[in-house]
Amino acid sequence: xxxxxxxxxxxxxxxxxxxxxxxxxxxxxxxxxxxxxxxxxxxxxxxxxxxxxxxxxxxxxxxxxxxxxxxxxxxxxxxxxxxxxxxxxxxxxxxxxxxxxxxxxxxxxxxxxxxxxxxxxxxxxxxxxxxxxxxxxxxxxxxxxxxxxxxxxxxxxxxxxxxxxxxxxxxxxxxxxxxxxxxxxxxxxxxxxxxxxxxxxxxxxxxxxxxxxxxxxxxxxxxxxxxxxxxxxxxxxxxxxxxxxxxxxxxxxxxxxxxxxxxxxxxxxxxxxxxxxxxxxxxxxxxxxxxxxxxxxxxxxxxxxxxxxxxxxxxxxxxxxxxxxxxxxxxxxxxxxxxx
Amino acid sequence: xxxxxxxxxxxxxxxxxxxxxxxxxxxxxxxxxxxxxxxxxxxxxxxxxxxxxxxxxxxxxxxxxxxxxxxxxxxxxxxxxxxxxxxxxxxxxxxxxxxxxxxxxxxxxxxxxxxxxxxxxxxxxxxxxxxxxxxxxxxxxxxxxxxxxxxxxxxxxxxxxxxxxxxxxxxxxxxxxxxxxxxxxxxxxxxxxxxxxxxxxxxxxxxxxxxxxxxxxxxxxxxxxxxxxxxxxxxxxxxxxxxxxxxxxxxxxxxxxxxxxxxxxxxxxxxxxxxxxxxxxxxxxxxxxxxxxxxxxxxxxxxxxxxxxxxxxxxxxxxxxxxxxxxxxxxxxxxxxxxx
DNA sequence: TCTGGCACTCAAAGCTGTCGAGTGCCAAGC
DNA sequence: GCTTGGCACTCGACAGCTTTGAGTGCCAGA
Numbered sequence: 001x002x003x004x005x006x007x008x009x010x011x012x013x014x015x016x017x018x019x020x021x022x023x024x025x026x027x028x029x030x031x032x033x034x035x036x037x038x039x040x041x042x043x044x045x046x047x048x049x050x051x052x053x054x055x056x057x058x059x060x061x062x063x064x065x066x067x068x069x070x071x072x073x074x075x076x077x078x079x080x081x082x083x084x085x086x087x088x089x090x091x092x093x094x095x096x097x098x099x100x101x102x103x104x105x106x107x108x109x110x111x112x113x114x115x116x117x118x119x120x121x122x123x124x125x126x127x128x129x130x131x132x133x134x135x136x137x138x139x140x141x142x143x144x145x146x147x148x149x150x151x152x153x154x155x156x157x158x159x160x161x162x163x164x165x166x167x168x169x170x171x172x173x174x175x176x177x178x179x180x181x182x183x184x185x186x187x188x189x190x191x192x193x194x195x196x197x198x199x200x201x202x203x204x205x206x207x208x209x210x211x212x213x214x215x216x217x218x219x220x221x222x223x224x225x226x227x228x229x230x231x232x233x234x235x236x237x238x239x240x241x242x243x244x245x246x247x248x249x250x251x252x253x254x255x256x257x258x259x260x261x262x263x264x265x266x267x268x269x270x271x272x273x274x275x276x277x278x279x280x281x282x283x284x285x286x287x288x289x290x291x292x293x294x295x296x297x298x299x300x301x302x303x304x305x306x307x308x309x310x311x312x313x314x315x316x317x318x319x320x321x322x323x324x325x326x327x328x329x330x331x332x333x334x335x336x337x338x339x340x
Numbered sequence: 341x342x343x344x345x346x347x348x349x350x351x352x353x354x355x356x357x358x359x360x361x362x363x364x365x366x367x368x369x370x371x372x373x374x375x376x377x378x379x380x381x382x383x384x385x386x387x388x389x390x391x392x393x394x395x396x397x398x399x400x401x402x403x404x405x406x407x408x409x410x411x412x413x414x415x416x417x418x419x420x421x422x423x424x425x426x427x428x429x430x431x432x433x434x435x436x437x438x439x440x441x442x443x444x445x446x447x448x449x450x451x452x453x454x455x456x457x458x459x460x461x462x463x464x465x466x467x468x469x470x471x472x473x474x475x476x477x478x479x480x481x482x483x484x485x486x487x488x489x490x491x492x493x494x495x496x497x498x499x500x501x502x503x504x505x506x507x508x509x510x511x512x513x514x515x516x517x518x519x520x521x522x523x524x525x526x527x528x529x530x531x532x533x534x535x536x537x538x539x540x541x542x543x544x545x546x547x548x549x550x551x552x553x554x555x556x557x558x559x560x561x562x563x564x565x566x567x568x569x570x571x572x573x574x575x576x577x578x579x580x581x582x583x584x585x586x587x588x589x590x591x592x593x594x595x596x597x598x599x600x601x602x603x604x605x606x607x608x609x610x611x612x613x614x615x616x617x618x619x620x621x622x623x624x625x626x627x628x629x630x631x632x633x634x635x636x637x638x639x640x641x642x643x644x645x646x647x648x649x650x651x652x653x654x655x656x657x658x659x660x661x662x663x664x665x666x667x668x669x670x671x672x673x674x675x676x677x678x679x680x
Numbered sequence: 681t682c683t684g685g686c687a688c689t690c691a692a693a694g695c696t697g698t699c700g701a702g703t704g705c706c707a708a709g710c
Numbered sequence: 711g712c713t714t715g716g717c718a719c720t721c722g723a724c725a726g727c728t729t730t731g732a733g734t735g736c737c738a739g740a
Binding site: 681682683684685686687688689690691692693694695696697698699700701702703704705706707708709710 | 711712713714715716717718719720721722723724725726727728729730731732733734735736737738739740
């Protein structure tokens, strides 16, 4: 006996009903809500089969069936129908994001929008420095021997860092340093700056050498080693909607969401491109985050990928709706970034 | 019959026990845990009095007593004994904050530290722009007719904004604009920039007038109107420790904590100075945040106040411990800011 | 003013029985 | 050979009941 079409239909119906009602679904109610064309007894047989194959399970005898992670996986891979955003929703996306005035604003608005659309927790990574290149470096003198280094990237990020020099640096030297580093580094991918920075030190005049050495150390630290990824988060209040799904306690989830490293891992490897990624339950192997699914994708101007964004929710989530929202928002954010 | 010393002792004991055990405290257990020198019957009389005066109440007949907000108020105002941080905790504060490399880092570390020390939700406001003055303004050309304006304040904040000009601006003009705005605005309190900005426009040469007008609009918008306050938050997971206190649902609290405006209101008016503020229950009149108390204070270098920081928790919180933590952290952050 | 004693109250916890949604299995039907 | 209606069975949820025990208020006596 094999997996016929009807059985797939049954699985789809189970997932859809369960996501909607949050209650185990039984054979009778399934028949009454979906035009499956067969009786509940037949459905029961199908359900027995699906259970044997590991797609659904019974929380306890004499309860309805609930999809397993394997069941959700099959659902998202083969069964779910695309559920595009309504026109009103799409208009809202555009209107809301169009008002953004700078990168911070874009990210901030995006994450809130995503949380609102999906009624779940939204996560947006700022454009990754490793995916950006230098657009401008600025040195501002704060005090004798102390400068502030400001870096602007092509993705719109602005990073700053205080640099303490062993000896004072004259205004003139500041100007020289600035033009030297700008000449050398502007347009360079951040991942490729280390050798350029080394060259800067090597080529600098004996007089400027000490200052340039200090500066280069900080440049390396800030731009490369520190791997400064930033993340915005919104919609944690939505977790309470599904408190029951999380075996009662939100603690582990809230804790995980406060860890930048965990969030980055959740969003997944940027390198996997602009494709949409879905992890279900333990597929993300983060303790405390079994029981959650993640729908994420990359975004970036003109087909490139500079960062990730996504949604975190209970495994029992409305996958088609979430997928549509994530995809639409990512696309539009990419467009906006392309304009800048 | 009046409020004698013993009755105050009884109230103090009730608050302390309740905070510790999270359960209504009865006369017997009170006598057994504290050396009050009288019998439980006497305590019962005292409790009856305290209840009549509104300091404590019974959740239901035949249950122990629980402090009311009025009771907590009396406790924090007159009864609580200072409970300084342990030496180890103080060392941890210093060590952890000393490693910060810039303002973002300071704020980030502070908020996490505070959350960890108090095991509650911590909130830290970035130095308020309205309390800062301009240290440097930078104009960077991104594209024809499009500049990025970067502002650095004396408090270490760096704000940026994209400016679109109707016509292109030559490199030379960019330099002129930059020195004009810097000459006029550096050192000026942000609250006082509007007239200076107006003067800039009035005094500018006919040739530069259009560009300067555009620039001044954005300056006004960014620096003044937008009132760009930033806030860092940490420790939301700690809310789950007290889920029961919040009538079961964390929703309203999580929602409130996502609203910047609400957080700012919670931290209180900066103008009230560096004194420690405590609001108990409905004293902060924010819907959904009755049931929470806030301990907050201002911070800033050299006795000034540039921002606020604090802790949000259930009314039934360890006030003495929280107060000590907030005060210590605020002091040390202020010191660090003074160094920069 | 304090104390011990006593009757009273009531939430929490445990126990029982009923209800009903859901199941598996089977013999009959298409 | 799949599908179907029927039937006995299971078991969580719920409501109602009792018991338990911590806690109270009041009172008479020290």
